[in-house]
Amino acid sequence: MLGVNTAVNTTHLAVAVLLFTTFPVGVVGNGLYLWVLGLKMRRTVTTLWFLHLVSCSLLFTLLIPFFAVYVLLGLHWVFGTAMCKLINTCISVAMFSSVFLLTLISLDRYILTHHPIWSRHHRTLPRAGKLAVGVWLASFGLSTPYLAFRETRVVDRGRIICINNYALSGDWNGAEVQNLDRRVHLAVYMARFLLGFLLPFCTIVGCYVRMGLKMKEKKLAWAGKPFKIMVAAVVSFFLCWLPFHLHHGLQLYKKEVPESVTGAFLVIHTFTSCFNACFTPILYLFVGEKFGQVFRTSLLALVKAAFVDDIGSSGPEYSGRHENTKQLMA
Numbered sequence: 001m002l003g004v005n006t007a008v009n010t011t012h013l014a015v016a017v018l019l020f021t022t023f024p025v026g027v028v029g030n031g032l033y034l035w036v037l038g039l040k041m042r043r044t045v046t047t048l049w050f051l052h053l054v055s056c057s058l059l060f061t062l063l064i065p066f067f068a069v070y071v072l073l074g075l076h077w078v079f080g081t082a083m084c085k086l087i088n089t090c091i092s093v094a095m096f097s098s099v100f101l102l103t104l105i106s107l108d109r110y111i112l113t114h115h116p117i118w119s120r121h122h123r124t125l126p127r128a129g130k131l132a133v134g135v136w137l138a139s140f141g142l143s144t145p146y147l148a149f150r151e152t153r154v155v156d157r158g159r160i161i162c163i164n165n166y167a168l169s170g171d172w173n174g175a176e177v178q179n180l181d182r183r184v185h186l187a188v189y190m191a192r193f194l195l196g197f198l199l200p201f202c203t204i205v206g207c208y209v210r211m212g213l214k215m216k217e218k219k220l221a222w223a224g225k226p227f228k229i230m231v232a233a234v235v236s237f238f239l240c241w242l243p244f245h246l247h248h249g250l251q252l253y254k255k256e257v258p259e260s261v262t263g264a265f266l267v268i269h270t271f272t273s274c275f276n277a278c279f280t281p282i283l284y285l286f287v288g289e290k291f292g293q294v295f296r297t298s299l300l301a302l303v304k305a306a307f308v309d310d311i312g313s314s315g316p317e318y319s320g321r322h323e324n325t326k327q328l329m330a
Contacts, residue, residue: 011263012071015270019068026061026278030054045108045128052132053101060094060277063087070162077162081152084162089146094277095241096139096196102234103200104131110207113214142195145188186252193245197238204234240276243269 037051066087070077077084112119149164166184167177247265250257 009074011267012074014267016068016072018267018270018274019064019071022274022278023061023064023068026057026064026274029278030058030061034058043125045123045125048125048128048132049101049105049108052135053098053105056094056098056101057277059090060273063090063094064274074159075161077152077160084152085147085150088150088162089140089143092143092146093136093139095244096142097135098237098276099196099200099241100135100139101132102237103203104135106204106207106234110211113211142192149184149188182252189248189252193249197241197245201238236276240272243272 033054034051037047037054041047066079066083070079079087108123111123146164149166149168150162151165152160153163153165154160164185165181166188167181169177169180171177243265247262247269250262250265254262
């Protein structure tokens with residue numbers, strides 16, 4: 001028994017260290033990106049997408065200290081029931097918004113390569129802004145179960161945990177209540193996994209495959225910086241959030257799965273989630289750049305270089321034309 005407790009404490013300490021370490025990096029990195037994208041660059045559809053995407057990362061990052069304290073105290077929640085509901089809802093909104101925005105970005109790129117004439121007349125900032133607002137509203141709607149189900153519960157020795165009560169019942173130990181709780185939990189998890197991971201993943205992969213076939217057909221090499229950044233964002237997102245979904249899937253079988261396994265997945269998904277939200281903006285700077293060149297270039301110039309080459313952009317927001325895009329439109 002002592003060995004199990006020691007392992008759990010070690011797990012909690014490792015998670016807390018990861019959270020506290022990534023918080024300042026994430027705030028500074030995402031904050032600088034928002035400052036440059038929002039105030040220092042001309043607004044385009046591409047910069048608008050990434051402005052909202054970085055906002056999702058910053059929202060997630062700002063909530064890290066609450067979970068760090070929760071874990072450091074041995075999963076003892078000291079912030080009250082209202083904050084338990086609100087913070088978990090915000091985390092869910094950030095997750096859904098991130099994946100929906102990445103899906104939109106991929107669809108946007110697909111339409112640019114396959115329907116350039118239509119894009120020239122319909123791909124506008126007002127429409128992109130409405131889509132971005134729609135993403136946030138849809139994400140909030142899909143996150144409302146946390147407002148209903150999330151609550152605090154007093155367990156052993158007065159410890160308070162922040163947990164989902166899917167049965168909405170005060171009788172936590174009844175067999176019928178536990179059966180209902182499991183069924184609702186499974187339904188919520190499947191909806192989250194399908195809408196927040198699997199379907200967007202299939203959509204993004206489909207877009208990239210079609211774009212790749214189009215470029216191969218036209219014998220084009222798409223090496224622009226925005227494309228590389230987009231690929232980095234998508235790959236990092238799905239690699240980082242897959243452990244998140246696996247960890248929450250294991251919660252359905254927490255009685256059958258050894259505590260050491262769930263503890264390991266907790267550490268993995270904490271690390272990958274923090275990397276996605278806090279270090280991905282820094283990764284963007286190095287995509288397509290030599291390290292020496294990065295260190296010799298100012299932050300503002302790097303971020304502008306990341307987005308100014310809006311390959312395939314058309315319409316009033318973009319007056320230039322990339323040679324590859326001309327060939328695609330031919």
